Amino acid sequence: MIHVNGLSKTYKVAKRSSGFMEAAKALIHREYTTVQALDQVSFDIEPGEIVGYIGPNGAGKSTTIKMLSGILVPDEGTCSILGYTPWRDRVRYVSRIGVVFGQRSQLWWDVPVLDSFELLRDIYSIPSEEYKRNLSLLTETLNLAELLQTPVRQLSLGQRMRCEIAASLLHSPQVLFLDEPTIGLDAVSKIAVRQFIQTINQEKGITVILTTHDMNDIEALAHRIILIGKGRLLYDGNLQSLRQSYSPAKTITVDHQECNITLQIPSATSITSSSRRTVLQVPTQHVSDVLSKLSDQLEITDISIDGQPVEELILQLYKEYQL
Numbered sequence: 001m002i003h004v005n006g007l008s009k010t011y012k013v014a015k016r017s018s019g020f021m022e023a024a025k026a027l028i029h030r031e032y033t034t035v036q037a038l039d040q041v042s043f044d045i046e047p048g049e050i051v052g053y054i055g056p057n058g059a060g061k062s063t064t065i066k067m068l069s070g071i072l073v074p075d076e077g078t079c080s081i082l083g084y085t086p087w088r089d090r091v092r093y094v095s096r097i098g099v100v101f102g103q104r105s106q107l108w109w110d111v112p113v114l115d116s117f118e119l120l121r122d123i124y125s126i127p128s129e130e131y132k133r134n135l136s137l138l139t140e141t142l143n144l145a146e147l148l149q150t151p152v153r154q155l156s157l158g159q160r161m162r163c164e165i166a167a168s169l170l171h172s173p174q175v176l177f178l179d180e181p182t183i184g185l186d187a188v189s190k191i192a193v194r195q196f197i198q199t200i201n202q203e204k205g206i207t208v209i210l211t212t213h214d215m216n217d218i219e220a221l222a223h224r225i226i227l228i229g230k231g232r233l234l235y236d237g238n239l240q241s242l243r244q245s246y247s248p249a250k251t252i253t254v255d256h257q258e259c260n261i262t263l264q265i266p267s268a269t270s271i272t273s274s275s276r277r278t279v280l281q282v283p284t285q286h287v288s289d290v291l292s293k294l295s296d297q298l299e300i301t302d303i304s305i306d307g308q309p310v311e312e313l314i315l316q317l318y319k320e321y322q323l
């Protein structure tokens with residue numbers, strides 16, 4: 001569905017020094033430097049995937065999303081999405097995609113949300129029945145009923161973001177680009193937005209590309225991650241294999257009836273042990289074996305198994321690539 005091949009982009013930036021004399025000189029003779037924002041980035045995405053597109057600040061994520069949504073033209077490389085070249089077939093292409101930039105709004109600031117939605121209906125020429133069906137579904141699932149008559153400038157960030165997501169889906173797109181959709185949201189709104197993205201992906205098969213700095217978004221939504229750093233693609237793979245290579249052990253915490261026990265489980269290393277609680281470190285491949293031995297040797301009252309949080313995994317990945 002999405003084929004990206006060798007995308008590169010440099011920005012030309014005017015050099016500026018401080019001070020009146022330097023500003024005056026710059027009026028006559030301006031010097032430029034170039035910033036390599038993207039360098040030969042390639043990947044393919046299948047229909048129905050949710051891909052987390054991650055990387056540190058300035059890595060090139062927004063630049064990529066802008067190209068994939070047709071706003072920016074690359075210096076080099078090709079991109080085909082649903083058979084279109086985004087920056088060439090813009091008018092036909094945008095009716096097939098939805099875009100949310102968490103830091104920008106596609107809604108008109110001074111008019112009620114519903115007026116913006118109606119304007120989008122006209123811009124995209126959405127058939128009346130389809131518009132009504134989508135609006136009522138989005139209003140219900142994103143809890144928008146009380147917001148539709150409110151001017152956008154009076155909405156809180158979380159309320160606005162729910163409206164932005166609805167706006168991006170009114171025309172039933174097949175691909176959704178989300179650039180930091182949970183930025184600045186409270187915990188409840190974040191969970192609501194994540195659940196909604198999951199639902200539209202599962203029920204409507206919408207393909208989602210998500211950039212975010214919130215690793216809980218990645219954990220909740222993405223099976224696959226693409227890591228980009230200094231404009232280059234550094235890692236493309238699924239989260240599970242990343243977990244296996246970086247986090248080969250699990251921590252098992254067992255509460256038991258017996259006091260001060262000594263366990264006979266060779267593949268487990270004891271981390272701490274108090275009178276009725278034992279914490280063990282176990283290689284991932286031995287977890288099921290250790291669990292069955294624990295239940296043979298103890299009367300268990302509670303048990304938990306924890307892996308390394310995804311935030312730490314990604315941090316390790318950043319370290320490995322010196323980002």
Ligand SMILES: Nc1ncnc2c1ncn2[C@@H]1O[C@H](COP(=O)(O)OP(=O)(O)OP(=O)(O)O)[C@@H](O)[C@H]1O
Nearest residue numbers: 011013035037055056057058059060061062063064
């Ligand atoms: N319009 C622009 N003009 C000049 N340089 C730019 C422009 N937009 C981005 N850049 C530069 O290109 C590089 C990539 O920026 P981009 O916004 O794509 O990064 P990002 O990964 O989205 O970062 P963040 O996580 O901070 O949003 C950065 O070095 C940035 O300074």
